[in-house]
Amino acid sequence: MSSSQINPPPRLLMGPGPINADPRVLRAMSAQLVGQYDPSMTGYMNEVMELYRGVFKTTNDATLLVDGTSRAGIEAALISLIEPGAKVLVPIFGRFGHLLKEIAVRAGAEVAVREKAWGQVFTPEEIEQAILEEQPALLALVQGDTSTTMNQPLQDIGAICRAHGVLFYTDVTASLAGNEFRADDWGIDAVTAGLQKCLGGPSGSAPISLSERAVQVIRSRRHVEEGIADGTQGRGRRIASNYFDLAMILDYWGPQRLNHHTEATSMLYGARECARLLLEEGIDAAITRHQLHGAAMLAGVQGLGLNVFGDIAHKMNNVVAVHIPDGIDGDAARQAMLEDFGIEIGTSFGPLHGKVWRIGTMGYNARKDAVLLTLAALEQVLRAGGADLTPGGGVGAATEVYQDATAQGSPR
Numbered sequence: 001m002s003s004s005q006i007n008p009p010p011r012l013l014m015g016p017g018p019i020n021a022d023p024r025v026l027r028a029m030s031a032q033l034v035g036q037y038d039p040s041m042t043g044y045m046n047e048v049m050e051l052y053r054g055v056f057k058t059t060n061d062a063t064l065l066v067d068g069t070s071r072a073g074i075e076a077a078l079i080s081l082i083e084p085g086a087k088v089l090v091p092i093f094g095r096f097g098h099l100l101k102e103i104a105v106r107a108g109a110e111v112a113v114r115e116k117a118w119g120q121v122f123t124p125e126e127i128e129q130a131i132l133e134e135q136p137a138l139l140a141l142v143q144g145d146t147s148t149t150m151n152q153p154l155q156d157i158g159a160i161c162r163a164h165g166v167l168f169y170t171d172v173t174a175s176l177a178g179n180e181f182r183a184d185d186w187g188i189d190a191v192t193a194g195l196q197k198c199l200g201g202p203s204g205s206a207p208i209s210l211s212e213r214a215v216q217v218i219r220s221r222r223h224v225e226e227g228i229a230d231g232t233q234g235r236g237r238r239i240a241s242n243y244f245d246l247a248m249i250l251d252y253w254g255p256q257r258l259n260h261h262t263e264a265t266s267m268l269y270g271a272r273e274c275a276r277l278l279l280e281e282g283i284d285a286a287i288t289r290h291q292l293h294g295a296a297m298l299a300g301v302q303g304l305g306l307n308v309f310g311d312i313a314h315k316m317n318n319v320v321a322v323h324i325p326d327g328i329d330g331d332a333a334r335q336a337m338l339e340d341f342g343i344e345i346g347t348s349f350g351p352l353h354g355k356v357w358r359i360g361t362m363g364y365n366a367r368k369d370a371v372l373l374t375l376a377a378l379e380q381v382l383r384a385g386g387a388d389l390t391p392g393g394g395v396g397a398a399t400e401v402y403q404d405a406t407a408q409g410s411p412r
Helices: 023-029 039-056 070-081 095-106 124-134 157-163 212-219 246-253 265-281 283-303 330-341 368-384 393-407
Strands: 062-067 087-092 110-115 138-142 167-171 190-192 205-210 319-323 356-360
Touching: 023 265, 039 062, 039 205, 039 265, 062 070, 062 212, 062 246, 062 265, 070 095, 070 167, 070 190, 070 205, 070 212, 070 246, 087 095, 087 124, 095 110, 095 138, 110 124, 124 138, 124 157, 138 157, 157 167, 167 212, 205 212, 205 265, 212 246, 265 283, 283 319, 283 368, 283 393, 330 356, 330 368, 368 393
Parallel strands: 087 110, 087 138, 138 167, 167 190
Antiparallel strands: 062 205, 190 205, 319 356
């Protein structure tokens, strides 16, 4: 068997993620490798920790990367925080709440669930009532769930958890850098993310930040390898995974640099560049950018006559779900977008499978040209499928949003 050099087709990725990585991130990832304990490498690791403190808006010393996709970060956090038999509360409002539940069950937790209809979010009062009823050790809650496009408000949840002695973990993979997030101000104990959405990078590295409360729990479960008697053997049940053992990963990233794994150097370069670019732009400016292009896409799909799914008041800035019009073959339309225009939009899962498309405007693709091109292509595909549309209705509605933003002096 012979094969040629890899040459992926050009695509504009306007689904719920992954997105097209920023070219500057890809360039950073092409930099030469160095040894794991080379001073330049350990220096880059320290820079990454400080950069992501800025991204998460935290002073947590334990801010670093887990090597692997965003799910690796989720699993590392949950398996390291959850002792077998502990009670965990998982409020579910989409597919990724179900993921948190599954991982918690695999970690041996006694899992209590509260569910909302897809397209809705929880109120602080509902979560506090569930905490009072279940008395969990840990609350695990997604912020932005791309399966429903909803953005769960977190501002009041941390204080509720502190008042009841509950650790608070959240997954911000889909929302970070495109929607407001403040780890310290909101009382978050553990947070994990990924690069492949609003951060504008490829999948493969999972930023994580842990409060001192969370670190104490993790270190209480710390396993010391046989033959290394340093008097710090943990008191809790040993963390079941080696690769995702955050106590060991913290030792690797800490001053001792105790060997745990070989750091994914190129991914670290990419994660560093994602954070550097975000902080260079300014987090508030990045959120405003996602708000602008998300609003233009929302207006555009409504201008095409499409009905938006879910509670728009709680929609993430960076993705919108629209009902597939009657008479339109949703999969065929997505395939036409890809084959005829090189644009990818998303399908959905569970109760929404085959019922909605999900269209993203995030990271490097939160741009005016990407939004208008996607709307123009979608109009042509819908027309070919028999939809009766006002010519230019989507592009026109989005353009009005951009014109209003320009008149108000907003950045484009």
